[in-house]
Amino acid sequence: MRQCDLLVKIDAMADASSKNDFLEPPRQTGELGRLGPYRVLSIIGSGGMGRVFLAQDTRLQRDIALKVMNERFAATPNSRHRFLDEARAMAAIDSDYVVRIYEVGQHNQTPFMAMELLEGESLEDRNASKPKFSPSELIQLACQLCDGLAAAHARGIIHRDIKPANIWLEVPSGRPKILDFGLALAGAPAAQLTGRGSVVGTPGYLSPEQARNERLDDRSDLYSLGVVLFELCTGRLPFEEKVVPMMLIAIIAHQTPSPLDFNPNIPLPLAELIERMLSKEARDRPASAAELKQELLAVQESLLSESQAALRIVTDSEITKTGSSLNRAKSRPERVPLKWLASPVALSIIGGSFLTVLLVILGLKVLYPAVDIPATDNQGRSSAVAAPKSLPPLLPGQLAALQLQQARLLETEIGVGDLGEVTFDIVNQAVGREDDPVRLYADRPTLVACQLYLASQNGIRRDGYAMPLRRRPSQLPQPGKKTSCTIHFETATIPVGLYQAIVALETPRGSVIHEVALPLRLVPNLRSEPLDGYEIVRTWTGDGADTTVGKKSEKDLGVAKSLILAGTADDSADKQQLIFLKFDLRRIEGLEKRMRHVVLTLTLAEPSPQEMFAVRAYAVRDRIADDWKESGEGRLDLENASMVDGFGELDFLGTSKGDNTGGVLSGQVDSVRLFGAELDDAVRSAGDFLTLVFVAAHTPSKPLQFVAKESDPEKAPALALKLEAESL
Incomplete structure (x- = not known):
């Protein structure tokens, strides 16, 4: 039987062989070390937040799973306190359907949780390897999970x-x-x-x-x-x-x-x-x-009732076939033979009766078109609830008190394929209860729908880029109040160009009550599109350069094959390793006038952490001489680059974000990108040379590494310039 090697399965796997400095030395053979009263025997799983070990509680002589907070997070008091507070809340969950927490504490500033050790398999493995669940088994499983979630919630x-x-x-x-x-x-x-x-x-x-x-x-x-x-x-x-x-x-x-x-x-x-x-x-x-x-449980009961009804039908059929229901048959009305129903006389009677009833119904509808036939329940009693289809359609004038205000796009310029977002308020401008549409039409299942349209410059207006927001009366504001809404829309199928993003407030049948239009520009997606047709300037072009600078890199790293980032802008200089890039722009004629936009690209190198990362870029401009070198005499080092200690004094260009989970970005050429108006302006005004400095936005589990020009020139840091054709 498998042990719970998946007890805590963390998606972003870290290096399981990292040092366990938080442990006390082992006292017996077969131990990794000690953590308070626990003998730590082996590692089960690891990830960004912490590691899970197989351990033995020396007090109760039982095996447990020991989850220990990652040292990087444990070094921050706020993180430690939050881990402990919420872990104690978890330990208080009293449910047979949530993994049980035996103890929560910290040892030598290292928070930990001692949890029960389980045997079995994950639902993922069960679903892949064994026959599927029956509906009854599925409902039972879901009910048990609901109990566990309810206890946590x-x-x-x-x-x-x-x-x-x-x-x-x-x-x-x-x-x-x-x-x-x-x-x-x-x-x-x-x-x-x-x-x-x-x-x-x-x-x-x-x-x-x-x-x-x-x-x-x-x-x-x-x-x-x-x-x-x-x-x-x-x-x-x-x-x-x-x-x-x-x-x-x-x-x-x-x-x-x-x-x-x-x-x-x-x-x-x-x-x-x-x-x-x-x-x-x-x-x-x-x-x-x-x-x-x-x-x-109601679904389960419904399925059980249907099953029992089907069983009764089968049972009755079998009894009739065997002739063992003679006494019951005497109490029933005599059945009409089916072959009589197919006779010409029967067909004439049935057809005539049906036609008569149909004519009566149609006559009533013609004479009394505004009268709805009341619904009845299964015992013939009239129901007071009107079917939605029987309600007359709402007109825009009846809902005119509902208006749109404060509409805005999160970004007015969006790369094709990125997700757009528009926010707006629905305001109820009714003066009082007498003209309040929310009260007057409270019986409607849907009162309004918020629809998004995109109108191109030639006036063609299309929808289908977002799900409409439908609102019941209870979801709309009272007179004088407002409610905020958000619509997300996809842009993958929209051609590059200028548009009007139109937010329309409509009746349930699509008549416009009120609408607002916002300017929107769809541009090429610089995050992922091929850089065909771009002028590429890499750090090996002309007198360009790339190097790592920091106290930890006091030796000459200008000729190293990797550029290394460690520490953040908030760390002290002795913890930082920064990347400096120099681009030689002298061979681009008329750059300031011809450049449309620029993309800065980096290639992630091994071994970089397989997790999310974020890198900030700054323009150094004239704070460092243009003739700085990577190595040898005049090389850039911590001493002559010390003016960058204050990042607030530099020109911030933006943050480049990426996700290297599973190593998907490592080695992909130019996969880490930075672009935007700030970078465009920095390149236009740079002159002959542009020097940039990079720092990690947050501390990764281990240093980030990027390909340097000494490793692979075609993967070296680059500026990809989109230029207008030179005028003749």
């Missing part, structure tokens, strides 16, 4: 990364345990990085609000659980994009498929509940894990 802990790999199935009981609250503890971006920010979690299981990097509540975990159920039912995720940005766009803006689209054998009540769990808006999902469990 009651303590104010949102898991943030519910997925099959973080659900453990114990043996022999098969009971699920929710694992790895590492992201809940981190409480900060930790997993994937997009062009405009970062999000927490595993891409395929992210809720839309996670993908938008918004504030989360308990219902985010319910969405992720819905993805798990979808996957268990269909064998696939709702969205399966190959790259993270496209996955985020799909989660936010694309229509969520039904599990029935991929497996028509799923019971309809279960499929509909999964669809509700996967609603784009959190308010449309079950309100809590406890409420979701009740809905799951």
Whole structure:
């Protein structure tokens, strides 16, 4: 039986062989060392937040899993305190469906958690290797997970990364345990990085609000659980994009498929509940894990009732065939032979009766067109609830008090393929209750829809780039109040050019109540597009140079094959290793007038940390002489580059972000890019030479390394210049 080598499975794997300096020396053979009362025997898993060890509690003589906070985070008092506070909250979770915490504490300034050691396998492995779950088994599993989530949510802990790999199935009981609250503890971006920010979690299981990097509540975990159920039912995720940005766009803006689209054998009540769990808006999902469990039990009861009804039908049929129901048959009305129903006389009677009823109904509709036939329940009683289709359509004038204000685009210039965002307020300008459309039409299932259109310069207006926001009366503001809304839209299929982004407030049937237009420019995506047609200037061009500078690099690193970043702008100089680049621009004629835009590129080298990173760039301008050298006499070193200690005095050009999880960026030529108006201005005004300095935006687990010109000239740092053709 497998041990819990996946007890805490952390996506971004770190170097498991790193030193365990926080441990006391081993006292027995077979130990890595001691941490207080725990004999640390071996490492189980590791990642950005910490490491997990197989250990033995010397007091109770039992094996446990020991999670120890990463030394880098443990060095910060705020991080330590937060780890301990939230770990203690986790330890207070009383649920059989959450991994149990035995002890929380710190030893020699190192926070740790002692957890139960489990046997079994993850739900991910179970789903891959064994027969699929039956609907009943699936509902039972989901109910147990709801109990675990409800217990965590009651303590104010949102898991943030519910997925099959973080659900453990114990043996022999098969009971699920929710694992790895590492992201809940981190409480900060930790997993994937997009062009405009970062999000927490595993891409395929992210809720839309996670993908938008918004504030989360308990219902985010319910969405992720819905993805798990979808996957268990269909064998696939709702969205399966190959790259993270496209996955985020799909989660936010694309229509969520039904599990029935991929497996028509799923019971309809279960499929509909999964669809509700996967609603784009959190308010449309079950309100809590406890409420979701009740809905799951209702689905189970519905399926059981259908099963029992089918069993009764089969049983009755079998009894009739054997002739053992003679006594029961006497109490029933005599059945009409089916062959009589097919006779000409019967067909004439049935057809005439049906035609008569149809004519009566049509006559009533003609004579009384405004009268709706009341709905009735299964006992013939009239229902007071009107069907939505029976409500007369709303007109724009009836909803004119609802207006749009404060509309703005997050960015008015967007690279094709990036995600756009527009925010706006819906304001209720009604004077009082008498003209308040929210009150007057409170019975409507949907009162307004917010739609996004893009209009090109030739006046063609298109939609379909974003999901419309539909609002019930209860979601709209009272008179004199406002409510804020956000629409995210994709741009992958939009040609480069100028547009008007039009936000329209519409009736449910598409009539415009009010709209606002915002200027939008779609530009080539400098983050990923090929740099064909660009003029490339690398650090080996002319008298260019690249080097690492810092106290840790006092030896001559100008001829090294890697450029190294360590420390941040806030660290002291003795902890920093900075990268300096010099570009020789003298061979570009008329650069100031001809340049349209520029992209600075770097190539990540091995061994760089397989995690997210962010690098800040500054223009040094005249603070360092243009004739500085990489090596030998006059080389740039910490002493003659000391004026950069104060980064606030330099010209900040921007931050380049990337995600090297799994080593996907290492060696990819020019994959780390920086661009923007600040860099454009710095190049235009540079003169013959441009010197840039780079510093890490946050401390990675180990230094970042980039390819230097001495290693591979075609991967050396570069400026890619988009130039206008020279005039004749």
